[in-house]
Amino acid sequence: MSDLKKMYHTLQQDPFPADLKLTLGDQELTFKKRTWEIDGETKGLRYGENPDQPAALYEPVEGHLEIGGVKFIGAGQGLVSALTEEHMLQAGKHPGKTNLTDVDNALNILQYLSQKPAALILKHNNPCGAAWTDEGVSVALKRAFEADRIAAFGGAVVVNRTLDLATAELINSVYFEVVAAPDFDTDALAELKKKKNLRILQIPGISELEKLVQQPFLDIKSLSDGGMVLQFSFRNALLKTDDFIPAQAEKDGNVFLARTPSKQEAEDLLFAWAVEAGVTSNSVLFVRDGVTTAIGTGEQDRVGCVLLATTKAYIKYADLLSSKELGMSLFELKLAAIKDPEMKAQLTDIEKRTEEARGGLPGSVVVSDGFFPFRDGVDLCIDQGVTAIAQPGGSIRDSEVIAAVNEASPQVAMVFTGQRSFKH
Template identity: 40%
Template sequence: MTDLVRVERALLSVSDKTGLIELAKALVAAGVEILSTGGSAKAIRDAGLPVKEVADHTGFPEMMDGRVKTLHPMIHGGLLALRDNATHKAAMDEHGIGAIDLVAINLYPFEATVAKGGSYEDCVENIDIGGPAMVRSAAKNHGFVTILTDPADYTEVIEALKAEGGTRLDARKRFAAKAYSRTAAYDSAISRWFAGELGNAYPDRLTLAGEKVQDCRYGENPHQSAAFYRTNEQRPGIATAKQLQGKELSYNNLNDTDAAFELVSEFDPKVPTVAIIKHANPCGVATGTSLKAAYEKALKCDPVSAFGGIVALNGTLDAETAEEVVKVFTEVIIAPAVTDEAAAIVAAKKNLRLLVTGGLANPEQGAQMVKSVAGGFLVQNRDTGRVTVDDLKVVTARKPSEQELKDMLFAFQVAKHVKSNAIVYVRDGMTVGIGAGQMNRRDSSRIAAIRAGEAAELAGEAASLAKGSVVASDAFFPFADGLLAAAEAGATAIIQPGGSIRDDDVIKAANEAGLAMVFTGMRHFRH
């Protein structure tokens, strides 16, 4: 391989015309012959620059609606030939194949066509064939050929052309690596689209691809490295959010903010809802007559844990709410939108990150979730399960009141976002105690009760906030002890999936304690 390779002939064929003319001008200034096709050739020609159509170079016309134009030995021979190989050189001379030293290509917009809901036929037509073939040929022969698949790299090459008339090997290696990543992601998108069209959520070979958003300073801990990647999923959330201010988000910030936004997206935007998250678990969730009221209720649940937490809202962050949020040290605020007045209030806290998503995540959109394990990964659909009043089965002598039913559904929806074993106490549309991630359900129930008692003390109230509450459990009670712990804390009603072999014992205990209890028939484990 040669270090410096001068560029004498280039092929430009791009669907994204960003930076095309600037690159073409630099090539012409360096005395480079430009080959091009279709819209790219027209754009270059309209800019007053010399360009040669690929069909004129190959002596073979473009045909079949453009499906066949660059799949020709004059193109791929010019890309793949090893310049220092005598046999290759002889073949080039014999067949009149000229070397192509630089290729700038970005592929047909297949992903964009899928994202905008294109028809099956439109998606198929936007599967690029010649483009990936040229990219792979040029990248394979990076010892002699510069491959550009990202307009962001044009400036580096333009500077290299001005300085030396060509490119260095280290740059060509980097561009080649990026090129193969691009074709791999492109093929992955096509593969996953086909699987979706066939209704096959778990094909024999599952490919994953993402575009790097940022390198994180570190992972969960300083000795771990990490990066954040965005997929093609068209769903408002942490990957699509625009950060208006604040320092860069860390790995933990990203993880926690995602958990917070997914939680509030569960609730009707007509009902102001706020969630405060710490270590991916909610420490307070509430609805209210306004976002300010909802925030104040959510904060009341566990003001100690809220310090340094993430605040997510399911509506537009207004000035009144912003004024309350900034009173407590908060890492991130995420909302679908923000008023100018609220943004100005948050701006006074320069390290506080403010993210705007443009909408709520669709809780019924079942994109896949991936978790790595040793030697592989697990894949499952997102938990889109929801229950309504009609799904509930009353199993106790006492039926729940209308308010208890309303709080039960709210509590069960929150429990879906709490690490198992999850217990959530709710009263009047606000969580009053949350127990998360314990090895047994009784301890989660007790911890939630302790939180409710401490919150009452901080609020200057004599009785535990759990008094008169309802309790949600993400899975069935295997024994009555967890249920009894809730009753002792002052809970009056229970919502749980049911399905334990000891359901009868649990129902009996609920009846003896005067509790109302309903079964959902659906559990929400979250590990």
């Protein structure tokens, strides 16, 4: 069994060339393989998505791409691909593909959240928890962690402000694989370095992410037959609350119009839509007061997204109660409850309070990356006490979906985004 563990610690030999060139018509882009001098050795990526997949990271170094009159992100604008030894403040076990793509997707989200200190925890290229607040990154990270402390284990932490000591102490109190920030306070860095396997990445460009908001990158999807699909990367069209579209539909000569969100609801919807840009579709997000309260991702049906999100919310809520009150996870409590009557009583009490609190979802807003094809998903959201919903609109049943929020008591707000946010 000990031999099996070696696969996770063995560096794959990198057979990829030092340079890569991409020609599109009469335009040429040149990329250079990124390597680092670590412990006296030249090392590239640890490995790809799995330990038996060699991988290489390439940075654009020459050429700029323009398609259809739109200029793409290119040489000189590097973030993750531009990491040098200077920025790798601690290599830890040194990064593999999944570590860096988690950080990259966090930056994809954070480009829309520059207005406030924000913190994200990512795992498997999806956010576990996300939060922003005027109270600073330590508060944001604490709230993001408590949104889903189960999934956060072994994740990547990324913040958009200088990382301070309070944030570092929180990070070290849990197991994380990667932490990235635009800068680190001296005492915070010393604290983080106590965890020798932690990858600590300084990415100065995080402070200027807002400059990339409307500039796409060339998004390349490789097919299993060696073919490729090229597309413009997703660009969020909703950068302020005024960008939401009133939810309105007509059917049989009748006009259906939803309630307009309050200021707080609109701000939460805007935050949720920014986070949605980094979530695998189909997905829905629940948010309250600038913190994700539930994330349902990767489902094939829309109502399934809602069911997944709400189910997870109840589990995470009960787990947080168990952790804070008993110092054990929900699953440890369930195991103890099998033999210990006192623990069984504690479990019953926590489950009862979780049901009464509806998993902490009441007062949340919801965003959906695609329209609701039926009202069933909306009705489920309403049952959990949500107050406002944003979705692309454009379904033949928009009138029924609007009717659902209008029939709710109290009435639930709804707006359209006017764009879909699928991420495959």
